[in-house]
Amino acid sequence: MSALFASIDLGGTNIHAAVATAAGEIIADLKEPTHSHEGPEGVIARMKQLLVKLGATTNRRPQGMGVGAPGLVDFASGTTRFFPNFPTQWRDVPLGARLAEFIGAPVWVLNDARTAALGELVYGHGKAAKTFLFYTLGTGVGGAVVIEGRIRLGEFSAAGEIGHVTIDPHGLPCGCGSRGCLETLASGPAITGEAVRLVLAGNAPMLRELSGGDLNLVSPQLVAEAVQRGEAASTTLLGRVGEALGIGAASLVSALHPPLVVLAGGIAQLGDAIIEPMRRSMVARVGMFPADAVRIVRSELGDRAGLMGGIALAVRGGNPEKNLSL
Amino acid sequence: MSALFASIDLGGTNIHAAVATAAGEIIADLKEPTHSHEGPEGVIARMKQLLVKLGATTNRRPQGMGVGAPGLVDFASGTTRFFPNFPTQWRDVPLGARLAEFIGAPVWVLNDARTAALGELVYGHGKAAKTFLFYTLGTGVGGAVVIEGRIRLGEFSAAGEIGHVTIDPHGLPCGCGSRGCLETLASGPAITGEAVRLVLAGNAPMLRELSGGDLNLVSPQLVAEAVQRGEAASTTLLGRVGEALGIGAASLVSALHPPLVVLAGGIAQLGDAIIEPMRRSMVARVGMFPADAVRIVRSELGDRAGLMGGIALAVRGGNPEKNLSL
Numbered sequence: 163m164s165a166l167f168a169s170i171d172l173g174g175t176n177i178h179a180a181v182a183t184a185a186g187e188i189i190a191d192l193k194e195p196t197h198s199h200e201g202p203e204g205v206i207a208r209m210k211q212l213l214v215k216l217g218a219t220t221n222r223r224p225q226g227m228g229v230g231a232p233g234l235v236d237f238a239s240g241t242t243r244f245f246p247n248f249p250t251q252w253r254d255v256p257l258g259a260r261l262a263e264f265i266g267a268p269v270w271v272l273n274d275a276r277t278a279a280l281g282e283l284v285y286g287h288g289k290a291a292k293t294f295l296f297y298t299l300g301t302g303v304g305g306a307v308v309i310e311g312r313i314r315l316g317e318f319s320a321a322g323e324i325g326h327v328t329i330d331p332h333g334l335p336c337g338c339g340s341r342g343c344l345e346t347l348a349s350g351p352a353i354t355g356e357a358v359r360l361v362l363a364g365n366a367p368m369l370r371e372l373s374g375g376d377l378n379l380v381s382p383q384l385v386a387e388a389v390q391r392g393e394a395a396s397t398t399l400l401g402r403v404g405e406a407l408g409i410g411a412a413s414l415v416s417a418l419h420p421p422l423v424v425l426a427g428g429i430a431q432l433g434d435a436i437i438e439p440m441r442r443s444m445v446a447r448v449g450m451f452p453a454d455a456v457r458i459v460r461s462e463l464g465d466r467a468g469l470m471g472g473i474a475l476a477v478r479g480g481n482p483e484k485n486l487s488l
Numbered sequence: 489m490s491a492l493f494a495s496i497d498l499g500g501t502n503i504h505a506a507v508a509t510a511a512g513e514i515i516a517d518l519k520e521p522t523h524s525h526e527g528p529e530g531v532i533a534r535m536k537q538l539l540v541k542l543g544a545t546t547n548r549r550p551q552g553m554g555v556g557a558p559g560l561v562d563f564a565s566g567t568t569r570f571f572p573n574f575p576t577q578w579r580d581v582p583l584g585a586r587l588a589e590f591i592g593a594p595v596w597v598l599n600d601a602r603t604a605a606l607g608e609l610v611y612g613h614g615k616a617a618k619t620f621l622f623y624t625l626g627t628g629v630g631g632a633v634v635i636e637g638r639i640r641l642g643e644f645s646a647a648g649e650i651g652h653v654t655i656d657p658h659g660l661p662c663g664c665g666s667r668g669c670l671e672t673l674a675s676g677p678a679i680t681g682e683a684v685r686l687v688l689a690g691n692a693p694m695l696r697e698l699s700g701g702d703l704n705l706v707s708p709q710l711v712a713e714a715v716q717r718g719e720a721a722s723t724t725l726l727g728r729v730g731e732a733l734g735i736g737a738a739s740l741v742s743a744l745h746p747p748l749v750v751l752a753g754g755i756a757q758l759g760d761a762i763i764e765p766m767r768r769s770m771v772a773r774v775g776m777f778p779a780d781a782v783r784i785v786r787s788e789l790g791d792r793a794g795l796m797g798g799i800a801l802a803v804r805g806g807n808p809e810k811n812l813s814l
Binding site: 234310316317320322324327330336338340343409412413414416418419421447448449450451455 | 633636643648654656657658735739746775776
């Protein structure tokens with residue numbers, strides 16, 4: 163029997179846990195609501211319950227576990243620093259140590275976007291390209307910078323915040339405290355907010371029809387549907403999102419010249435409606451060398467990237483050298 | 489006797505050549521005007537003359553040579569691609585091979601900003617910090633990204649163009665073909681151009697007095713002198729240059745979280761008049777984690793960084809593994 167490894171993708175909505183082999187074959191996985199309002203104790207109790215259920219299924223102890231956490235985490239200690247989208251404090255929670263004690267095996271905790279990038283590196287597009295930018299496009303815009311097979315972490319594992327590259331220095335205030343960050347233009351809330359404006363202003367009749375006039379139903383996916391039905395305003399909206407993504411990517415491509423840019427998260431599923439304008443904008447903005455060959459693709463692992471990254475963390479965790487260099 | 493290594497820093501104005509030990513002790517150096525209008529043949533002939541003169545001084549053959557070149561160079565082959573500020577074509581000139589044949593030792597050719605960053609890495613601030621952003625602030629804004637002791641090169645050694653990070657997507661057209669790049673706001677010509685506007689508009693009387701009313705004498709250094717004499721408009725000008733630098737650095741710090749940013753080139757010599765506003769802007773714009781600890785310093789090697797980088801290239805050149813990873 164091959165060794166098993168565990169993984170938890172801790173999100174604001176769901177906790178997704180899995181047990182898999184080192185090759186990335188998932189043996190069992192389970193998902194439950196996070197109930198983040200219950201705070202660290204409640205959420206950790208739920209994580210433990212999921213692990214107990216998975217253990218009952220696989221009937222074997224994992225060799226180690228990787229956890230993708232929605233915020234700043236000190237990778238070396240597994241201690242949480244700050245979860246921006248959770249309603250309760252997660253300051254200095256020894257999450258790694260608590261879970262390691264519970265499962266009786268080592269646990270590594272890393273920011274969720276960096277964890278997903280590791281999944282992509284080990285089990286996805288990284289099999290072909292070892293240097294890439296990795297964007298997670300969702301409620302926020304997170305990411306990672308992967309250079310020659312290593313995820314750039316930096317002090318307290320905070321590097322990779324490529325959703326906070328400045329796109330417009332005079333732009334909207336960002337939740338991070340800066341302004342005009344990519345996140346203010348290309349996150350789910352940014353797209354939905356602009357879509358609502360278009361509906362209310364009477365400029366997006368198709369979008370209005372698709373939503374049945376209920377603003378609660380307006381979403382990036384609905385905008386994409388309006389684009390497919392040929393609505394000009396919705397097409398322009400996603401074109402501008404793609405343009406912002408292209409400006410941000412161009413700045414990082416000028417600096418790092420990766421051969422690949424990977425898009426993950428719900429917004430990445432909008433596909434060519436954002437990827438094509440992103441590509442045009444990126445190529446036009448990289449002036450110092452030809453960037454036509456830089457590919458922009460959707461994550462090969464999709465919404466499993468985070469979970470697979472946790473497995474990769476656990477598999478590599480046993481080797482401190484590999485672990486630190488990821 | 490310890491082995492000697494040669495270096496050439498090829499600039500638009502001067503060719504600076506040196507012979508040094510592996511420890512970086514310069515044994516002899518010479519500088520002559522480039523006369524770039526004479527084209528590759530004339531310039532290569534001058535480089536050879538300088539090497540002959542240096543050889544007569546040291547009376548020993550160098551073990552290898554590194555050349556910093558003002559543009560795009562294919563590092564693997566030593567062939568030039570494009571020198572943006574030279575009046576004649578330098579497309580596909582086998583500069584490395586030509587010089588290697590002449591000196592009878594291997595020659596490595598790298599973009600001048602990346603070469604200077606290597607000098608800084610091996611002989612300057614890099615002795616303390618192995619990860620840093622390196623800006624060369626002069627007629628253009630070039631640079632390099634150094635991560636864990638490796639200079640990021642990428643395909644055809646073009647990575648590191650951090651002067652072409654977008655600061656303002658609606659900004660001025662840049663020579664590279666994009667718009668609103670850092671270079672349009674923080675290069676020598678950008679500063680002088682804005683200073684001339686202030687003089688002509690009557691908003692910078694001190695600057696006007698210092699220049700004796702001759703616009704040919706307006707320069708970034710003169711602006712810095714006006715700042716020291718307390719002129720508000722000149723202070724605002726350099727403050728905005730620093731702010732632009734801070735926005736660009738913040739985007740890259742969010743992505744890579746280096747502990748250090750190094751400024752080289754003539755504009756870096758303006759010192760705190762740009763470094764202080766740069767620091768404030770950078771810290772304010774990195775919202776996802778505290779960036780107060782990221783230091784911004786002037787190059788330890790100053791205008792010798794390029795020359796020392798050439799020596800470092802030559803010293804490391806003998807080891808292909810080290811050479812490729814720089």
